[in-house]
Amino acid sequence: MVPSSTHLKVDLLILDIFGFDIHVFHIWSRLGKTYGKSSGSLLGRLLGSLLGRLLGSLLGRLLGSLLGRLLGSLLGRLLGSLLAHYTLEDF
Numbered sequence: 806m807v808p809s810s811t812h813l814k815v816d817l818l819i820l821d822i823f824g825f826d827i828h829v830f831h832i833w834s835r836l837g838k839t840y841g842k843s844s845g846s847l848l849g850r851l852l853g854s855l856l857g858r859l860l861g862s863l864l865g866r867l868l869g870s871l872l873g874r875l876l877g878s879l880l881g882r883l884l885g886s887l888l889a890h891y892t893l894e895d896f
Contacts, residue, residue, distance in 0.1 A: 863877060
């Protein structure tokens with residue numbers, strides 16, 4: 806079964822931070838979309854995406870592989886969603 810465009814999206818993002826070009830392959834999968842929806846907040850999804858891109862680029866540079874970028878993206882989403890969830894509940 807081939808996933809539809811709503812379940813799998815691949816973006817190429819090129820950031821220019823302090824003169825360095827950082828290439829990030831940001832992959833949204835069914836797991837990522839499900840976890841983002843379960844966080845219940847737009848802030849959680851935005852923070853997860855931002856942290857995922859930053860961690861993915863850093864781990865990708867350190868490990869030099871697609872695996873580093875994928876792990877960074879997943880860890881960033883998890884941390885961002887948890888941070889937004891607890892921050893919104895506390896206030």
